[in-house]
Amino acid sequence: MSEIAARYRTRADIFAAKVAAVRPDQWSNPSPCTEWTARDVVGHIVEMHGAMLYPLGRSLSPARTVEEDPLAAFASARADVEALLADPAAAASGVDSPAGHVTTEQHIDQVVSADMVLHGWDLARATGQDDTIDPAELAAMWPGVQQIPDELRIPGAVRPGVVVFGPKVEVPDDAPLQHRVLGLLGRDPHWSA
Known part of the structure; x- marks a missing residue:
């Protein structure tokens, strides 16, 4: 494998x-x-x-x-x-x-x-x-999420009706890595239903 x-x-x-x-x-x-x-x-x-x-x-x-x-x-x-x-x-x-x-x-x-x-x-x-996201996954994701181009945050930029990433969610620089990764991926780490 x-x-x-x-x-x-x-x-x-x-x-x-x-x-x-x-x-x-x-x-x-x-x-x-x-x-x-x-x-x-x-x-x-x-x-x-x-x-x-x-x-x-x-x-x-x-x-x-x-x-x-x-x-x-x-x-x-x-x-x-x-x-x-x-x-x-x-x-x-x-x-x-x-x-x-x-x-x-x-x-x-x-x-x-x-x-x-x-x-x-x-x-x-x-x-x-x-x-909780596996810390090894977060560490692997961190470099890439810091490089997400702004155009991928525009709805329909890749294909009509497709949203790849939402707008950045600001989190403190000293927040846990999971929160910082989620924020760059357009997620509010404190979201609740």
Whole structure:
């Protein structure tokens, strides 16, 4: 298993545990993502899994929908991406992304795998779970989040209807690293429903 596949698996395990811990009455809770419920957060992650398959002419396998069963929908999408990562030829194939021409596995690592970390925080916040992000993840994210270009904070800059990052949320320079990372990613670290 490659380092990227192993990292994906760890992140997916953590995200799946958060999905599994959501009570049925919490799926309609608001989330830190403006206009998204807890269910919408999982729906976004499932859709992004499909976006990783699309450049290779693949799509998500038939499965229960996020409306019917969020955990089953995520598990199926995850299996599709893990199968892609386990296929050396597919993983090494090239795709064009907003970050330039990268391998499929790099695209997965930079997009949906990383998305599960941030949106795991969103889901945890929306449903009253532990929202602590692994300190190693935060340390790895810190250099990159400091370099987010302003144009990626403009709704529709990448594609119509797509918001990549929200406006910066100011936090004190001496705030915990998790708060500083979240602020640069457009999240209020003290958000509550």
